[in-house]
Amino acid sequence: MPYLIETFDRPGGGALRLAVRDEHLAYLDSRVELLLACGAKLDEDGEAASGGIYLVDLETRAEAEAFIAADPFAKAGLFGEVAICRWRKAYLDGRNML
Template identity: 55%
Template structure:
């Protein structure tokens, strides 16, 4: 069952985020088979919101935590904190994953 991971960047870390962005994107591309969704959190004006969301298709919390730990953003010390939550697909890309009604 997938896990949703939300991260919050350390204050004043936009330069650190930009410094490691290319290797972070390479990491995501190399792990694309595990990714249901990923993206930066943004402020309403579209500027950086200081964190990320990941929905990773792995079996265990340990795998989700290992995924995050291997991310170049994490290795650079960008997140101040994160929360990992087990997640159940109901709808994704307009497709229902709910069981049929009896």
């Protein structure tokens, strides 16, 4: 069953996010087969990111925890908080998945 992972950056983490961004994107590219969707949470201007949302196709919470722990953003200490929960695909890409 898929998992939703929501990350929350530490205050003042903008410079660290930019410094590690290329490594983070390379990590996601290397695990693309697991990604149902993911992206940054942005401010109202669409400029600054403050965390992210990952929808990952993994079987266990332990796998979801390992996935986010291996993310270069996590390794660099960018995240102040990480929330993980199971997610049910009800609608995806405009289609009913139930």
